[in-house]
Amino acid sequence: MQEALVQINKKKNAKKTAVVLVALPIIFFFVSICLGRYLVAPGKVFNILAYQVLPLDVTWSSIEESVVSQIRLPRIIMAMLVGAGLSVSGAAFQGLFGNPLVSPHILGVSAGAGFGAALGILISGQAVVIQLMAISFGTLAVVITYLVSRMKTGTPLFMLVLSGMITQAFFTALISLIKYVADPEEVLPTIVYWLMGSMSGVSYDDLWIGAPMILGGIIILLLMRWRINVLSLNEEEARSLGIDVQKSRWIVIIASTLITSAAVSLCGIIGWVGLVIPHIGRMLVGPDHRVLLPACVSIGSFYLLLIDDIARTATAAEIPLSILTAIVGAPFFAYLLRKTGGKWS
């Protein structure tokens, strides 16, 4: 009897959590688009948004329209996409490696993409070049990690992690090299600023390459959400459940590489999101990846949107994102660690 009651309560709670998780990013989307140093009344903001699809009478100035639809909207879309992408790929990686301390950066993709971007800034400075270089080198880094870790009988996870560390160290050194040779007046500050992560000055044109990659990666991982449960078992167990572990594993890695390298290409290296959000997700909905991954889409998009709102409104100058994600994320992670005693549900 009591068991049954507990079950019913659990179901009710699960429903409540689901409603909150769906509503949160949507509500926050509207809050964020009203926020900013240039004041636009919320009523006008909604009309401008509605005007994109409905024929309304224009009651706002062209500056107001461009602030809302050309400056804030693409930036918000990007923040939500990147936040969702990093969180989902973080959760997928933590499942894949059966280790809750793993982040999407573990295979060296971010260091590689960061190097690509820095090189792009050094030799060209054009957004398209920077983005393409970041994506190419991010992918190259993962390929190198793969080649280093590959063994005759497939790749054991610990080899993959160690090779990832090697690749990461290598590309981090290359980033330093570029900083060292870059012109300290003009280019160096751009590189440093860029690597710390920022979404300022985003336009729709910037989104064309990265956004579909992130979206595609998220969709692949969401489709694989149950398979990731099986992958989180040890390799032999997973194999004995009839799945092709190596193949499934590489599809997760490829999807995650798409997401992370595209995210770095759009807004620099943003730490902590991919590590911390999956933990918050697990506390809310439990470890089952069927539920955890969709939850991470919601929490991740909400979290990075919040961080970016702080970045663009807290002070007159923009605060780099990775500073904020760590300043907010690190204490929170410490709190979690204390509260759970290192045991993850």
Place this chain on the structure above:
Amino acid sequence: MRLEVKNGEFTYGKEKNLFEKICFWVEKGEIMTILGPNGAGKTTLLKCTTSLLKWGKGTTLINHQPLNEWGAGEVWKKMAYVPQSSSNVFSYTVLDMVLMGRAPYLNLFSVPSEPDVAIARSSLETVGISYLEGKRCSEISGGEMQLVLIARALTSEPNILILDEPESHLDFKNQLLILEILKKIAKRKGISCIINTHFPAHALQISDKTLMLGKGRQYLFGKTEEVITENNLRDFFGVNVKILSFENKGEMMKTVVPLAG
């Protein structure tokens, strides 16, 4: 379903052969136990049999057809493996864990549906742990976890069940429970079982056939009561034993007592 191993050999390192031309088979609904001292290669033998490890030479056949002809996807619908233990940092619920037994039937992008959940629930019922359904795997005892793993294997609806020391780390009562459940599964559902065990008494209690592995590549295979004798146990384990028979509620039972010196 009939499972047969023909001329199995396994080599590790350069030249060290663990088995030489090992042959055994189980028929539908039969229980076979594998006995042998530590280091004789019991677990390796099981893994080779299932194709989790590759045979150096020889093959495993299901219904007279080699495993590689069935293809990995099909093999794991016919045969399920129960590991000694399963540790996982993510404590899934018992139902979610058991549901993973449906993996051989679901493709990369599939999520289990209602019928899959129903099968998982009925496996929980078969092993008698329906009441654990909503519990987390980190909250249950070792004996219960072993039952969860057996339920997960049953969820693949296999014809052959392969278990690696399922009762090793359990107390008296749980050992008995596991043995009874395995007997029930074999007799009622016609599932053939191959079981590694450290206990000759358990083998005498439940199995039809026994394979006894020795350290020097020699082995014995045959009917359990013919393989498990005082002489054979002394030769293979290097221990003098006494096999005692007694009657319990009209049923003859046997137990094995090791003797010092």
